[in-house]
Amino acid sequence: MFSESAKVVIEIFFFHLVSFAILSAFVIFFLLNNGIEIFIENWYLPTTGGSIANAIFLGFTASMLGVSGFESSTNFVEEQQKGVFPKTLKNMWLVVSIINSLAALFALSLFGIPLL
Template sequence: MLAANWSHPLPGGVWRAVFFGFSAAMLGVSGFESSANFIEEQKPGVFPKTLRNMWAIVAVFNPAISLLALSLFPLSTITSHTEDLLAHMGFIAAGPWLRTAVSIDAVLVLSGAVLTSYVGVTGLVR
């Protein structure tokens, strides 16, 4: 499946695909700025380590999840599940319980991002 998806012609060419892929990847690392909200609460030297660890995790997991999706699904399935691809992967792998778990995790992560932004704004106001 990976070979078939990889050899599929790209609409708009390679550079357009790289542009949109890079843009999507930057959305995938949104939230890094929220760690800066806690810099005043960290000991000196901890913040660079935090950023290094976050980049390392993202550099491993994002490409791995993308390759897994390209290896398991035809492009038509990937394009039809643009809003919930990871949850759909969980459903295919283990059934509805994993789809639900992935969806709940996404809600918790986004809720944490909102809480973090609230903490950051509160710190700026004080």
């Protein structure tokens, strides 16, 4: 059903999902035991050029540049059946958007930002 390379890609994808799920579980466990004071301190930290929410938005948009390389893979797109590519792209953007957003929130929740 799947080619050999497709099986490898699926295995790598699931490995990443499982790794992030385990990381998320540990972060949530840590936050339940230690509270969200670090997150609140980081959220209200004064920044140059805007708020921390703006910084997260800019970081999120920069991380999306990595997704754009997938769109330009012409050999891969040419081999797909008609209508498959938009579905693949939508699903990939959904997963990447959720994981990148959670990763940024987890980082803000775990690590204090030093004042320079």
